[in-house]
Amino acid sequence: MENLLEIRNLNKSIGSLKLNDINLSLEPGYIMGLIGRNGAGKTSLIKTILRLYQKDSGDIFINGHSMDTQEREAKDDIGFVLDESPFEDNLTIETNGKLFGSLYSRYDHTLFLKFCSRFEISPRQKVGKLSKGQKTRFQLAFALSHDAKLFLMDEPAAGLDPLFRRELLGYMQDIVESGRRSILFSTHLTSDLDQIGDYIALMDSGSLCLQLDREELNERFYIAHGTREQIEHLFGPNVICRLHEAYKSSLLIEYPQEGQLLGLETARPTLEDLMYYLCKGGFIK
Amino acid sequence: MIRIIFNDLWLDVKRNFLTFILYFVVYGMIAILGVQVTLIQFLRDLQSSGQDYSAAILDAMETSPTLQAAAISVTAVATILFLWLVLRKMPIRLARPLYVCAAGEKEKMHYLRLHLIVKVCLSLVLAVLVQLFMSGRFFVSDNWMEIVVQLGLWFFLILALNLRTDPGNRKEVLEAVPEMVTEKSEEIVAGVYWFALLIVECIVFYTLTVTEITWTLWIFLVWLVLLAVNVLIAAKCSSPILAYMLSYEKMYYPLPDKKE
Numbered sequence: 001m002e003n004l005l006e007i008r009n010l011n012k013s014i015g016s017l018k019l020n021d022i023n024l025s026l027e028p029g030y031i032m033g034l035i036g037r038n039g040a041g042k043t044s045l046i047k048t049i050l051r052l053y054q055k056d057s058g059d060i061f062i063n064g065h066s067m068d069t070q071e072r073e074a075k076d077d078i079g080f081v082l083d084e085s086p087f088e089d090n091l092t093i094e095t096n097g098k099l100f101g102s103l104y105s106r107y108d109h110t111l112f113l114k115f116c117s118r119f120e121i122s123p124r125q126k127v128g129k130l131s132k133g134q135k136t137r138f139q140l141a142f143a144l145s146h147d148a149k150l151f152l153m154d155e156p157a158a159g160l161d162p163l164f165r166r167e168l169l170g171y172m173q174d175i176v177e178s179g180r181r182s183i184l185f186s187t188h189l190t191s192d193l194d195q196i197g198d199y200i201a202l203m204d205s206g207s208l209c210l211q212l213d214r215e216e217l218n219e220r221f222y223i224a225h226g227t228r229e230q231i232e233h234l235f236g237p238n239v240i241c242r243l244h245e246a247y248k249s250s251l252l253i254e255y256p257q258e259g260q261l262l263g264l265e266t267a268r269p270t271l272e273d274l275m276y277y278l279c280k281g282g283f284i285k
Numbered sequence: 286m287i288r289i290i291f292n293d294l295w296l297d298v299k300r301n302f303l304t305f306i307l308y309f310v311v312y313g314m315i316a317i318l319g320v321q322v323t324l325i326q327f328l329r330d331l332q333s334s335g336q337d338y339s340a341a342i343l344d345a346m347e348t349s350p351t352l353q354a355a356a357i358s359v360t361a362v363a364t365i366l367f368l369w370l371v372l373r374k375m376p377i378r379l380a381r382p383l384y385v386c387a388a389g390e391k392e393k394m395h396y397l398r399l400h401l402i403v404k405v406c407l408s409l410v411l412a413v414l415v416q417l418f419m420s421g422r423f424f425v426s427d428n429w430m431e432i433v434v435q436l437g438l439w440f441f442l443i444l445a446l447n448l449r450t451d452p453g454n455r456k457e458v459l460e461a462v463p464e465m466v467t468e469k470s471e472e473i474v475a476g477v478y479w480f481a482l483l484i485v486e487c488i489v490f491y492t493l494t495v496t497e498i499t500w501t502l503w504i505f506l507v508w509l510v511l512l513a514v515n516v517l518i519a520a521k522c523s524s525p526i527l528a529y530m531l532s533y534e535k536m537y538y539p540l541p542d543k544k545e
């Protein structure tokens with residue numbers, strides 16, 4: 001099956017940040033989370049995929065369509081939920097839907113109104129008067145109404161109340177359930193990815209440091225806790241980072257060999273743990 | 286797309302409605318003052334004894350083609366100024382959703398060209414209506430050659446006034462990171478040099494009319510050459526100015542220290 005998103009050797013300089021040789025692919029039916037600290041390049045990458053920023057080099061394909069030569073066809077398959085809503089603030093939700101939905105080949109206005117009703121947003125309300133959560137819902141309703149295949153979401157849960165965040169994660173799982181659609185979403189809230197992410201891509205200073213699926217994450221990395229001496233004496237090229245804190249010592253290890261962690265308390269790291277240890281180990285800033 | 290354009294224009298009008306009313310009032314005052322000042326030059330010769338000032342003006346305006354031409358010329362200057370002020374508030378812009386939604390370069394360029402054409406047509410109608418309101422006439426003469434040239438000049442003038450693009454977040458970036466801002470050279474050419482050339486051409490044209498020089502075919506041919514030059518300048522400037530707006534990055538510079 002063709003990848004819904006294919007990025008090859010993407011480079012882009014934006015001020016002091018440089019997206020550096022990004023290679024990424026996403027098959028239909030999966031959710032990929034883009035994580036990284038603030039300023040890592042997550043939003044810039046999403047905006048470059050959407051051609052809001054003109055790439056310096058590389059290729060971007062959406063469902064087989066090149067963003068360079070088939071921009072309209074490529075964007076016809078993209079649904080977006082951006083942090084800054086690109087829609088007209090002075091127009092109502094319904095008018096925005098009608099006017100800009102007409103640009104899509106598969107837009108269904110009746111379906112859009114149904115989604116607005118389901119997401120509890122009034123079509124008569126002006127977009128400029130919506131709260132952050134309502135704008136997210138509006139963009140999601142719009143994306144679902146034109147049968148988007150690839151959903152690009154830039155920190156969709158940031159600034160939302162916990163109740164709606166949970167609902168949003170549910171909607172995202174519903175979207176990919178059919179196996180025809182995929183989601184790439186950026187977040188610095190790793191707990192969201194822990195729940196729904198099939199793939200994780202870790203960005204730092206414009207580069208993709210790590211790309212793995214959930215299975216690999218579970219099998220590859222371990223955190224081991226022990227005494228200072230135990231941690232100090234555990235050798236191997238697969239030891240990524242050792243941490244000595246006031247009341248405990250620990251280390252992050254990848255693909256531990258049999259018996260290597262004998263006598264130590266081990267645990268699978270969360271994404272937050274992974275980022276923390278990678279940062280402490282100097283792999284990311 | 287046409288719905289989006291009209292909606293955009295309507296929003297501009299709504300946003301600046303009171304300002305436009307003020308501009309119209311100022312335009313009226315300048316036009317009336319201008320006509321009065323112009324007529325004073327001629328009135329001494331035309332006022333019969335015993336005739337009061339306002340009667341003399343009406344008499345002179347009805348009978349003297351020179352005075353009519355002078356009055357139309359003066360109100361034309363005021364109309365150009367009025368249009369310049371109004372159109373500054375209504376730049377050409379690509380609706381922001383079009384940068385993200387399913388529209389390729391061809392569709393976006395089509396939108397921008399359509400936006401420009403609609404604005405030019407509406408501006409021309411506005412210019413004619415305003416001129417008719419103030420001076421009772423738009424065309425300075427019934428001579429077909431003068432009509433063609435006058436229409437051509439007004440068309441290019443309005444086109445030059447409309448080749449003004451949305452500044453985006455240029456102002457904020459100039460304050461924050463001035464070195465990121467690139468100059469829009471074609472817009473400067475259109476907005477300054479070409480506009481100045483058109484003003485000079487208009488001055489020459491209206492002067493010819495007021496001085497009642499008889500138009501010959503040779504004069505018309507010279508004007509056709511000038512109009513052809515304007516066509517070349519329009520062709521050279523329009524596309525690059527519109528194409529500049531295709532880039533979201535150039536219109537809305539990514540400011541540093543914004544959320545990443």
